[in-house]
Amino acid sequence: xxxxxxxxxxxxxxxxxxxxxxxxxxxxxxxxxxxxxxxxxxxxxxxxxxxxxxxxxxxxxxxxxxxxxxxxxxxxxxxxxxxxxxxxxxxxxxxxxxxxxxxxxxxxxxxxxxxxxxxxxxxxxxxxxxxxxxxxxxxxxxxxxxxxxxxxxxxxxxxxxxxxxxxxxxxxx
Amino acid sequence: xxxxxxxxxxxxxxxxxxxxxxxxxxxxxxxxxxxxxxxxxxxxxxxxxxxxxxxxxxxxxxxxxxxxxxxxxxxxxxxxxxxxxxxxxxxxxxxxxxxxxxxxxxxxxxxxxxxxxxxxxxxxxxxxxxxxxxxxxxxxxxxxxxxxxxxxxxxxxxxxxxxxxxxxxxxxxxxxxxxxxxxxxxxxxxxxxxxxxxxxxxxxxxxxxxxxxxxxxxxxxxxxxxxxxxxxxxxxxxxxxxxxxxxxxxxxxxxxxxxxxxxxxxxxxxxxxxxxxxxxxxxxxxxxxxxxxxxxxxxxxxxxxxxx
Numbered sequence: 073x074x075x076x077x078x079x080x081x082x083x084x085x086x087x088x089x090x091x092x093x094x095x096x097x098x099x100x101x102x103x104x105x106x107x108x109x110x111x112x113x114x115x116x117x118x119x120x121x122x123x124x125x126x127x128x129x130x131x132x133x134x135x136x137x138x139x140x141x142x143x144x145x146x147x148x149x150x151x152x153x154x155x156x157x158x159x160x161x162x163x164x165x166x167x168x169x170x171x172x173x174x175x176x177x178x179x180x181x182x183x184x185x186x187x188x189x190x191x192x193x194x195x196x197x198x199x200x201x202x203x204x205x206x207x208x209x210x211x212x213x214x215x216x217x218x219x220x221x222x223x224x225x226x227x228x229x230x231x232x233x234x235x236x237x238x239x240x241x242x243x244x245x
Numbered sequence: 246x247x248x249x250x251x252x253x254x255x256x257x258x259x260x261x262x263x264x265x266x267x268x269x270x271x272x273x274x275x276x277x278x279x280x281x282x283x284x285x286x287x288x289x290x291x292x293x294x295x296x297x298x299x300x301x302x303x304x305x306x307x308x309x310x311x312x313x314x315x316x317x318x319x320x321x322x323x324x325x326x327x328x329x330x331x332x333x334x335x336x337x338x339x340x341x342x343x344x345x346x347x348x349x350x351x352x353x354x355x356x357x358x359x360x361x362x363x364x365x366x367x368x369x370x371x372x373x374x375x376x377x378x379x380x381x382x383x384x385x386x387x388x389x390x391x392x393x394x395x396x397x398x399x400x401x402x403x404x405x406x407x408x409x410x411x412x413x414x415x416x417x418x419x420x421x422x423x424x425x426x427x428x429x430x431x432x433x434x435x436x437x438x439x440x441x442x443x444x445x446x447x448x449x450x451x452x453x454x455x456x457x458x459x460x461x462x463x464x465x466x467x468x469x470x471x472x473x474x475x476x477x478x479x480x481x482x483x484x485x486x487x488x489x490x491x492x493x494x495x496x497x498x499x500x501x502x503x504x505x506x507x508x509x510x511x512x513x514x515x516x517x518x519x520x521x522x523x524x525x526x527x528x529x530x531x532x533x534x535x536x537x538x539x540x541x542x543x544x545x546x547x548x549x550x551x552x553x
Contacts, residue, residue, distance in 0.1 A: 141277065141285035141315075141546070150247045150550030152266070153273035189282035 076202070076221060076229070077242040085218040086115070089199055090122035092216050093168055100131045102194075103166045108183055109138040109154035112171035114233040115201050119170060133160045137169075142182035156186075163191040168216075172231045174200040177210035202229055202242060248547050252364050252371040255380035256421040264425060268390050270543035271536070278314070278539055288317040291549050292347045296339070297374070298324040298354040303510050303534060304374050304384070308351050311541035317549075320347065335359065336366055343369055349549065352376075357414075370548045378412050378474065384509050385418035387540040389426065391533045392464055395505055400427035405458040407433045408468035408490065408517050411440055412475065415509045416468055420447050433458035434490055437479040455490050459500060466507045467492055467517050483516050494521045505529055 077085060097103040100123065107116025113136055120134045135158035140151045169183055180198060187196065199216035204223050221244070223229065228245040232238075248263050256264075277285055293312050297305055305321075312319045320342070328338065339350065349370045352360050357377030364371050375381040393399055404423055410416045410432045423430050424447070431450040432439055444451055452458045459465060470486065480486050492506065506518070506527040514520050523530060 138273065140273070141287045143287075146287050146546075146550050150547065152246055153270055155273065156276050185286065189280055189284070191281060 074244040075241055076244055077219060079240040082201075082240055082242060085201065086118045087122055089201075089216050089218060090119045090126075093119070093199065094123065094126060096197075097166060097168075100127055102164075103168060104133040104135065104160065104162060105168050105170065106135045106137050106158065106162075106187070108169065108171040108179065109136055109140075109156070111231065111233075114231075114235065115172050116170040119199070133165075135159065137183060137186055139179060139182040139186050142186045144178065144182070158190055161191055162187070162193045164194045166195045166197065167193040168197045168199055170199045172200065173202045173204065173229050174198070174212070174214055175204045175207050175229075177208045177212035180212050181210050201231060204229060247550065251548070252360070252373075253382050253544055253548060254360050254364060254371065254373050256382045256385050256418045256425070257380065259382075259422075259425070261425050264386070264389070264422060267386055267540065267543050267547060268393065270547060271386075271390050271540040274314075274542040274546075275536065275539040277542075284314050284316060286316045287546055288312070288315040288549050291315075291349060292318040292320065293349045293351060293545070294320040294322060294342050294347045295374075296322045296342075296350055296352040296354075298335075298352075298359070299375065301353055301374070303537070304353065304381075307534070307537040308372075308374060308383075308541050311538050311545060312351075314538065315542055315545060317349075317545070335363065339363060339367055343367055349545065372544060372548065375414055377414065378417075379414055380418045380421075381414040381509075382418050383537070383541055383544060384415050385422040386544070387533055387537045388415075388419055388466060388507060388509070389422055390536045390540050391507065391529055392505070394532070394536065395529055396463060399423065402428040402464060403431070403462045404428050404464045404466060405431045405433055405452070405462035406466045406468065407455060407458060407492070409438045409470050410434055410443070410468070411438045411479075412471040413468045415466075419466060420449060424448070431458055431461060435480050435486070455492070456496055456499075459492075459496055459504060462504055463502075464505045464507060465492065466509075468509065469511060470513055470516055483513075487516050487519075491515070491517055491519060492522050493519050494525060497522065497525075497527055503527070507533060510534070 105120055107113040138154040138156045140153040197215040200214045201218035203214050203217045203220045205220050206222055231242050234240050250258050295308055351372045351374050353374040354376050357379035359376050360371050360373040373382055406416050420430055431452055433452040433455055508518055508530050512518050512523055
């Protein structure tokens, strides 16, 4: 087991991602944040908390998207659905999708399909904490990256969050 | 986590975890049905046949809509307009359909146990959409979903099932389900329509006075009088049934608490349920129909995902 990001580094990375998002979308007017269920939401909750400190609560539209029903492997393995909660229109908005690890790209493919069923955003960006750049199976790249790492398929990246795993770090297994 | 059964033949075969899984998945599908695009691609590689040997409006449309909302391919079969009318057996009909590469069968039949028979002979997953006087599992699941949605829980809930208990597959499935989820059950109606050994067999309360049943319960699930299944008269007239056992606004207004009125449909207005009750504030009849699609999507999704 190798630590990729320690608790302190993780906190700094989250702050940086929040600032980068803000840099490109000043005041977040016309921008909405959507975290992917289940594990991307831990990251998006933290990024949104950072954004609130800077631009205030009122400016932020924050939703959660579950992509279970859009997966391409329903008959290979059954996945249990989580709640989707997007209480605003995404029509003509800039959507920032947030997930913890970008690996094959299949989750993001499903997320794009799911997202487009809610309307037609003017633009979609992708923000991830960890980018496993050499394992992509689809042509999908992140716009905001916490850390890029080179891994082989047999390795596993685990992102631990306090609410769930009682510690806060990213490790390679 | 997945269902413990390959088919949904009856609530009898499910355990509490299965029921909870179906209800929580249905909750997510209900949210899908509020979206601008009310459709997900989950079952786009699955073909489902709706095999209806008995008449149905709500259940067949609800299943078909659920299948289409999941992007499954749908085949419809109605016995009256098919080769079954020429004398083809059930097993022959189904094997012919399956040879066209169909993955799941949704089936309604007037003979109790027909889907169980089929399950022993064919490889496809089977969903029972009502078999004779045995079970109607998806109706019980959507009833439970609607109760939970309105009242927040099932455990400890007092549910009165009122009317033609003897001929009702909805009643039997509801009793199995509510028992497993820890609700208290009472059946009420005329003695001729309540099976004699029901207390011993299913451990439910029996009440022959509808007013007392309403005073006891939180939810009254009122059943249709099934004249088509009664070979001999079991009460003197529909008018008399309405006077003694029909649910009237006056009865509900006289209660000390608000109760919820449910009915699986089709309603015989002015027989088991008066119009001002069916259309009144106590009734969640149309919510039940709405929830039916989400619950059936959950069942089909979970069974399709179980194949490997």
